[in-house]
Structure formats: C-alpha cells, structure tokens
Amino acid sequence: MPEPLPHPVPFGWFLVSYADELAPGDVRPVRYFGRELVLFRTASGVPALMDAHCPHLGAHLGHGGHVDDEALRCPFHAWAWAPDGRCVDVPYAKRMPAKVERPGALGSYPVVERNQIVWAWYHPSGEKPFFDVVEHPEVGDPDWEPLTRYQWCFRSSVQEIAENGVDPAHFRYVHGMDAVPEGETSYDGVMRRSALEGPRTWENPDGSVQAGTSRLLTVQNGAGQKWTRFWGRTETLLMTIVTPIDDQEVELRFAFTRRREAPGSPEEAIGRASIESIAGGVEDDIRIWSHKVHQARPLLCDGDGPIPEYRRYFSQFYVDAPARERA
Numbered sequence: 665m666p667e668p669l670p671h672p673v674p675f676g677w678f679l680v681s682y683a684d685e686l687a688p689g690d691v692r693p694v695r696y697f698g699r700e701l702v703l704f705r706t707a708s709g710v711p712a713l714m715d716a717h718c719p720h721l722g723a724h725l726g727h728g729g730h731v732d733d734e735a736l737r738c739p740f741h742a743w744a745w746a747p748d749g750r751c752v753d754v755p756y757a758k759r760m761p762a763k764v765e766r767p768g769a770l771g772s773y774p775v776v777e778r779n780q781i782v783w784a785w786y787h788p789s790g791e792k793p794f795f796d797v798v799e800h801p802e803v804g805d806p807d808w809e810p811l812t813r814y815q816w817c818f819r820s821s822v823q824e825i826a827e828n829g830v831d832p833a834h835f836r837y838v839h840g841m842d843a844v845p846e847g848e849t850s851y852d853g854v855m856r857r858s859a860l861e862g863p864r865t866w867e868n869p870d871g872s873v874q875a876g877t878s879r880l881l882t883v884q885n886g887a888g889q890k891w892t893r894f895w896g897r898t899e900t901l902l903m904t905i906v907t908p909i910d911d912q913e914v915e916l917r918f919a920f921t922r923r924r925e926a927p928g929s930p931e932e933a934i935g936r937a938s939i940e941s942i943a944g945g946v947e948d949d950i951r952i953w954s955h956k957v958h959q960a961r962p963l964l965c966d967g968d969g970p971i972p973e974y975r976r977y978f979s980q981f982y983v984d985a986p987a988r989e990r991a
C-alpha cells in the first residue's frame with residue numbers, strides 16, 4: 665500500500681445522491697466525510713442528511729428508520745427527527761426533553777437540490793455555507809440529452825483528483841492528446857477556472873481520421889463541485905463530482921450531457937463516442953491516482969502547470985491545512 669494521503673476531508677458542497685435515486689420516503693445509511701450518516705427524503709420531497717446515530721440511545725437511523733410525514737422516525741423508540749435535527753415527537757413522553765427540540769439536537773447538514781443532484785454542505789466544525797452550488801442551464805434543457813452517468817470508487821482525495829486540471833502535460837501522456845495543450849488558470853475566491861486548448865485527431869464513425877482543435881474550460885466551485893465544457897466537433901458538459909468517503913477514499917462520478925444532434929447524424933455518433941472516450945480515459949487517471957503519493961515538495965520543470973498556485977488555492981478548503989502548503 666502507498667503511504668496514507670495527508671489531507672483531511674475538505675469542506676464544501678458534495679454530491680450525496682442523484683435526485684432521482686432518492687424518492688420521497690426513501691431512507692439510506694451512507695458513509696461520507698469519514699462519518700456515519702443517514703440520507704432520506706420526506707413525504708413532501710425535502711431531501712435531508714443527518715448524523716446516523718440517534719442521540720437518545722444510539723440506534724442507527726438508516727437501519728430500520730422510516731419517514732413519517734416530514735420527519736424520520738428512529739427504529740428503536742420511534743422518536744421523530746426533522747431535517748434540521750430537531751426532535752418533533754417523542755410518542756411515549758408526557759413532556760419532551762427541552763434539549764431535543766432545538767435544531768441540531770441531532771447533527772444535520774444543509775442540503776440543496778440542483779442539476780438533478782442532491783448536494784450536502786460538509787464543514788468539519790459545522791460552519792454554515794458561505795457560497796452556493798452553481799446551476800447549469802444545460803441540465804434538464806430539452807435541447808440537451810439526459811445525463812449519461814459513470815461511477816468509480818477508489819483510494820484518492822478530492823485535492824489529488826482536481827490537481828490534474830492544472831497539469832497540462834498529463835493530457836499528452838495519459839490521455840493521448842497530440843501535444844501538451846496550452847492552458848491558463850485563474851483563481852477568484854473559491855472558484856478556479858482552467859482553460860485548455862490543443863490539437864486533437866478524431867476518428868470518425870466511418871473510420872476516417874480528422875484533425876482539429878479541442879477546447880475545454882474547467883470550473884471548480886469549492887472542493888466538491890467541478891464541471892468542464894468541451895468544444896470540438898460537438899458541445900458537451902461534464903460534471904466531475906467527487907465525494908470523499910473519508911480522507912483516503914473517494915467516489916468519483918461523471919455526469920455528461922451534450923447538445924442534441926439529429927438522430928443518426930455523424931455529429932450524434934461523434935458526441936456519443938467522445939463521451940465514451942472521456943469516461944474510458946479517466947480509468948487511466950484512476951490507475952495513477954490509486955497508487956500515487958502526495959509529493960508535498962514536487963520536483964517540477966518549466967513545462968509543468970501551476971501546481972503550487974493550485975495547492976495554495978485548494979488549501980483554503982481545509983480548516984487545518986498541512987503547514988507546508990499554507991506557507
């Protein structure tokens with residue numbers, strides 16, 4: 665096994681479910697951010713994420729708990745917990761214990777539903793969100809295809825994965841771009857924008873080969889939301905979504921949508937093939953990520969991207985960044 669990754673779980677908005685995988689009344693035990701959690705959706709459709717263990721006598725609400733109207737009932741003694749962590753009913757008590765009626769009596773997480781995804785705000789010391797999840801107009805637009813989704817789970821961290829976005833050389837050597845693409849990255853508070861442009865050859869569905877330019881813009885909004893827009897032969901939006909299971913392991917999801925093309929047209933076939941090739945290509949990244957170590961003092965050359973700047977940017981998402989990177 666490679667040595668452990670040094671970073672704690674960063675704070676931000678993270679996917680905890682696709683919206684359509686969490687129906688009203690669903691209850692699910694989940695483990696993210698190194699914590700045992702329970703995810704559910706109330707009868708009226710409000711998604712909620714709370715700490716898993718009941719403050720009464722410790723039952724896991726995700727194993728046998730059930731949705732009762734707008735609350736989650738514990739499987740042990742049926743106390744009912746609202747999405748804000750308040751206890752709203754103790755069915756056999758004459759008087760509710762005062763402490764449990766306050767929001768957060770049970771740890772709960774801010775949740776929003778956007779881009780067909782349920783996002784939860786994680787902060788290690790419970791600070792409230794101070795930025796928002798960005799909405800993508802393409803998702804759900806009738807001129808764009810429904811999401812095509814992929815999912816992987818492996819040893820890595822949010823920071824390591826996003827670092828590839830400022831590493832233009834790897835596009836040549838891992839992903840077979842025809843040259844190291846030219847790129848530029850800018851930072852603005854919690855946002856990072858990396859634009860890349862480079863020559864690319866495409867194989868057409870009829871087997872012929874075509875040369876052109878591929879352009880992409882990756883935007884990162886805090887630690888957990890990232891997306892890339894591609895312009896080449898077709899137009900594609902990729903949401904690259906990383907959720908930390910703990911400080912050593914992640915779930916990575918790719919959710920693509922592309923502009924609708926005439927069925928049977930060459931553009932349509934190319935659009936579909938390009939999604940498959942991007943999704944296939946990340947498996948080459950995953951092989952690197954799963955086995956690499958974090959080089960806190962990397963040996964860089966003049967052709968490398970702005971790795972130190974990126975690390976300084978990312979360190980803002982840790983309450984306790986490793987001292988060397990803060991400096």
Ligand code: FES
Nearest residue numbers: 718720721738741
């Ligand atoms: S442990 Fe949850 S109600 Fe008793």
Ligand SMILES: [Fe+2]
Nearest residue numbers: 828834838949
């Ligand atoms: Fe990559």
